[in-house]
Amino acid sequence: xxxxxxxxxxxxxxxxxxxxxxxxxxxxxxxxxxxxxxxxxxxxxxxxxxxxxxxxxxxxxxxxxxxxxxxxxxxxxxxxxxxxxxxxxxxxxxxxxxxxxxxxxxxxxxxxxxxxxxxxxxxxxxxxxxxxxxxxxxxxxxxxxxxxxxxxxxxxxxxxxxxxxxxxxxxxxxxxxxxxxxxxxxxxxxxxxxxxxxxxxxxxxxxxxxxxxxxxxxxxxxxxxxxxxxxxxxxxxxxxxxxxxxxxxxxxxxxxxxxxxxxxxxxxxxxxxxxxxxxxxxxxxxxxxxxxxxxxxxxxxxxxxxxxxxxxxxxxxxxxxxxxxxxxxxxxxxxxxxxxxxxxxxxxxxxxxxxxxxxxxxxxxxxxxxxxxxxxxxxxxxxxxxxxxxxxxxxxxxxxxxxxxxxxxxxxxxxxxxxxxxxxxxxxx
Amino acid sequence: xxxxxxxxxxxxxxxxxxxxxxxxxxxxxxxxxxxxxxxxxxxxxxxxxxxxxxxxxxxxxxxxxxxxxxxxxxxxxxxxxxxxxxxxxxxxxxxxxxxxxxxxxxxxxxxxxxxxxxxxxxxxxxxxxxxxxxxxxxxxxxxxxxxxxxxxxxxxxxxxxxxxxxxxxxxxxxxxxxxxxxxxxxxxxxxxxxxxxxxxxxxxxxxxxxxxxxxxxxxxxxxxxxxxxxxxxxxxxxxxxxxxxxxxxxxxxxxxxxxxxxxxxxxxxxxxxxxxxxxxxxxxxxxxxxxxxxxxxxxxxxxxxxxxxxxxxxxxxxxxxxxxxxxxxxxxxxxxxxxxxxxxxxxxxxxxxxxxxxxxxxxxxxxxxxxxxxxxxxxxxxxxxxxxxxxxxxxxxxxxxxxxxxxxxxxxxxxxxxxxxxxxxxxxx
Numbered sequence: 072x073x074x075x076x077x078x079x080x081x082x083x084x085x086x087x088x089x090x091x092x093x094x095x096x097x098x099x100x101x102x103x104x105x106x107x108x109x110x111x112x113x114x115x116x117x118x119x120x121x122x123x124x125x126x127x128x129x130x131x132x133x134x135x136x137x138x139x140x141x142x143x144x145x146x147x148x149x150x151x152x153x154x155x156x157x158x159x160x161x162x163x164x165x166x167x168x169x170x171x172x173x174x175x176x177x178x179x180x181x182x183x184x185x186x187x188x189x190x191x192x193x194x195x196x197x198x199x200x201x202x203x204x205x206x207x208x209x210x211x212x213x214x215x216x217x218x219x220x221x222x223x224x225x226x227x228x229x230x231x232x233x234x235x236x237x238x239x240x241x242x243x244x245x246x247x248x249x250x251x252x253x254x255x256x257x258x259x260x261x262x263x264x265x266x267x268x269x270x271x272x273x274x275x276x277x278x279x280x281x282x283x284x285x286x287x288x289x290x291x292x293x294x295x296x297x298x299x300x301x302x303x304x305x306x307x308x309x310x311x312x313x314x315x316x317x318x319x320x321x322x323x324x325x326x327x328x329x330x331x332x333x334x335x336x337x338x339x340x341x342x343x344x345x346x347x348x349x350x351x352x353x354x355x356x357x358x359x360x361x362x363x364x365x366x367x368x369x370x371x372x373x374x375x376x377x378x379x380x381x382x383x384x385x386x387x388x389x390x391x392x393x394x395x396x397x398x399x400x401x402x403x404x405x406x407x408x409x410x411x412x413x414x415x416x417x418x419x420x421x422x423x424x425x426x427x428x429x430x431x432x433x434x435x436x437x438x439x440x441x442x443x444x445x446x447x448x449x450x451x452x453x454x455x456x457x458x459x460x461x462x463x464x465x466x467x468x469x470x471x472x473x474x475x476x477x478x479x480x481x482x483x484x485x486x487x488x489x490x491x492x493x494x495x496x497x498x499x500x
Numbered sequence: 501x502x503x504x505x506x507x508x509x510x511x512x513x514x515x516x517x518x519x520x521x522x523x524x525x526x527x528x529x530x531x532x533x534x535x536x537x538x539x540x541x542x543x544x545x546x547x548x549x550x551x552x553x554x555x556x557x558x559x560x561x562x563x564x565x566x567x568x569x570x571x572x573x574x575x576x577x578x579x580x581x582x583x584x585x586x587x588x589x590x591x592x593x594x595x596x597x598x599x600x601x602x603x604x605x606x607x608x609x610x611x612x613x614x615x616x617x618x619x620x621x622x623x624x625x626x627x628x629x630x631x632x633x634x635x636x637x638x639x640x641x642x643x644x645x646x647x648x649x650x651x652x653x654x655x656x657x658x659x660x661x662x663x664x665x666x667x668x669x670x671x672x673x674x675x676x677x678x679x680x681x682x683x684x685x686x687x688x689x690x691x692x693x694x695x696x697x698x699x700x701x702x703x704x705x706x707x708x709x710x711x712x713x714x715x716x717x718x719x720x721x722x723x724x725x726x727x728x729x730x731x732x733x734x735x736x737x738x739x740x741x742x743x744x745x746x747x748x749x750x751x752x753x754x755x756x757x758x759x760x761x762x763x764x765x766x767x768x769x770x771x772x773x774x775x776x777x778x779x780x781x782x783x784x785x786x787x788x789x790x791x792x793x794x795x796x797x798x799x800x801x802x803x804x805x806x807x808x809x810x811x812x813x814x815x816x817x818x819x820x821x822x823x824x825x826x827x828x829x830x831x832x833x834x835x836x837x838x839x840x841x842x843x844x845x846x847x848x849x850x851x852x853x854x855x856x857x858x859x860x861x862x863x864x865x866x867x868x869x870x871x872x873x874x875x876x877x878x879x880x881x882x883x884x885x886x887x888x889x890x891x892x893x894x895x896x897x898x899x900x901x902x903x904x905x906x907x908x909x910x911x912x913x914x915x916x917x918x919x920x921x922x923x924x925x926x927x928x929x
Contacts, residue, residue: 089551115873118526122518146575444544447644
């Protein structure tokens with residue numbers, strides 16, 4: 072065999088900002104994924120997935136500028152196509168829906184859990200690679216679609232044991248912000264675009280820096296109105312400040328007397344960074360003092376199919392990353408302990424002559440649907456017990472003669488038998 | 501909102517060689533994945549995953565030349581690191597095992613189902629992107645580890661309904677091939693390397709082309725011996741041609757009287773393209789005349805940790821791609837029909853005044869763990885039936901007055917009630 076061994080030692084570390092998911096971490100992730108799938112099914116969302124690579128054009132048309140220019144992994148393939156590793160799922164789902172929306176009954180409800188990559192400085196809760204639960208509803212009626220998506224998120228987090236002590240849903244409406252821009256501030260489209268960026272950053276920037284940014288593009292009267300808007304802190308306040316009919320107003324009316332209402336809070340700074348949102352926008356916010364950050368975001372969009380020259384199709388969607396969700400659950404002590412492997416029957420034998428018998432016994436239990444770890448070489452009884460304990464297994468089988476010794480380690484029972492008899496099956500079932 | 505709308509229309513098609521997994525296809529894939537996880541658990545393999553990007557160095561050291569030079573998606577990141585999208589999982593799992601093998605009890609049994617990309621000409625059964633079920637056992641005893649891996653593959657395919665009428669496991673042993681090279685042909689390492697490539701292609705190349713390739717590097721006596729080797733067609737023949745102790749010989753002895761033996765066939769041309777195999781190598785071969793191809797391959801390797809300057813750790817592993825597996829199942833009519841979405845209760849209402857009631861009813865069923873599709877706008881009763889039929893749902897709820905009308909569409913039962921009563925719950929449970 073020839074090996075192409077490089078001169079330098081190969082690194083054992085994962086690529087920067089990516090994770091090696093060793094079994095404990097992967098079991099945690101599988102736990103997150105299984106709840107995501109479960110709750111998606113409760114709402115009759117159908118699974119889909121798309122390619123990890125897309126042509127860059129798709130993102131040029133759909134995503135925010137920052138994402139394209141700074142945060143995307145893009146390169147030319149050998150056929151000179153300019154491609155990118157998917158940094159988010161919305162452009163892909165739009166591309167796919169554009170193919171089938173004409174012949175598919177509405178609403179279209181889809182979910183997926185893709186792995187995504189963004190080129191960014193790794194920090195807590197933000198890695199270069201993560202998996203993201205995405206749900207979208209296309210072609211449903213406005214407001215009821217938003218409520219369904221918000222209830223789905225609430226149910227998901229409640230399935231993990233979270234309550235309104237742990238998270239809040241901060242919500243806003245771009246229709247309201249657009250009203251502010253057009254009829255209160257009376258600014259043009261270009262200024263509106265800049266103002267979105269300012270509002271998006273308003274809670275993170277120091278007061279003084281914010282003032283400077285506003286002064287650059289607004290008159291003192293416009294600035295006063297914008298500051299008034301930014302100070303709005305409740306649904307009552309915003310609905311009286313801008314007394315217009317808006318999706319958010321309808322939504323709040325419809326969710327009176329529901330559990331969802333307990334989670335909703337108005338936040339004037341929520342506008343979402345991605346350019347395609349047009350209506351209600353929201354972020355799920357962790358209430359723990361050690362982890363005050365958004366763990367999920369989404370909103371409504373009206374024009375996603377436009378770039379494919381398809382007729383408009385209203386939609387609502389969100390993305391929830393596995394890294395932020397895991398941080399959230401760990402912060403609130405809601406992550407079960409996945410240190411141990413899944414339970415299995417440990418089958419051991421004490422001398423080479425029993426190797427064949429051990430293999431047969433392992434096969435029999437597997438055929439009956441039980442997980443079996445076969446110890447593939449003879450070991451002493453004491454070692455067998457140590458191994459079962461180390462892996463937290465409930466059942467141990469010792470083959471040390473003509474008899475099978477079956478140990479129920481949890482209930483401290485023992486069965487000795489020439490065959491796998493009814494007593495053993497009864498304990499297992 | 502500002503959109504960066506390109507002049508040309510954006511394509512709705514996926515990137516070349518990649519799939520858009522619409523719900524039917526994704527349900528099929530999820531079915532494959534769930535069986536993979538199920539069978540991995542039967543053998544107590546633990547889940548893991550790694551990054552979709554790795555430094556190219558990792559592949560330079562581990563994989564075959566063809567893979568690196570022609571088939572890899574590689575590029576420089578913004579930090580000038582030369583990276584690649586993972587084309588296979590073995591180098592990643594080796595890197596990860598190298599980090600933890602010292603403190604982890606052996607054998608280490610791991611599985612994963614990553615998405616991988618290879619730059620190749622798309623054709624039936626070979627796409628640029630696929631998902632691949634990978635299982636590896638590290639640090640187990642030789643031969644018994646190989647048997648475990650082969651039984652796991654057999655069990656997986658049997659879980660899909662396949663038998664030895666559908667597939668065969670073609671097996672060989674690089675120890676035997678090395679014996680041929682060193683002690684029969686007596687060729688040097690460089691010639692051995694070339695001969696591996698020739699043997700690998702021997703069944704696909706025309707006889708004449710094969711002769712030319714052999715003539716280039718072998719004497720007529722050597723060529724005669726190589727041709728004799730290539731003509732070997734059974735375990736008896738190979739063990740008498742090269743009467744040495746070898747892992748394959750031990751394996752065949754140990755699997756006498758097992759079901760696995762029915763699947764095993766000797767194939768002198770199986771050596772596997774990847775350079776890291778050192779012992780037993782195998783391919784699962786589809787026996788259907790319309791799909792005569794390998795659907796899975798793997799083998800034993802002794803030196804995977806060498807490039808990390810770690811002590812040697814013997815391992816056995818295989819990869820089974822979702823594209824080839826799906827083709828295999830469809831060819832043999834073993835793929836269930838996933839055209840329809842999963843069963844759910846369809847909740848409908850006939851006038852706006854019942855919207856709130858419908859939402860409450862939907863919530864109640866979801867809280868009880870049932871999948872519910874809420875129709876988010878009033879529809880006529882006849883339309884509700886059509887919709888339930890179209891999606892193949894078993895249960896339909898009509899809210900058209902103070903009563904809930906619950907329809908069991910399979911058993912043609914109806915319950916009318918002011919509340920969701922016991923009769924309804926009984927039908928559902």
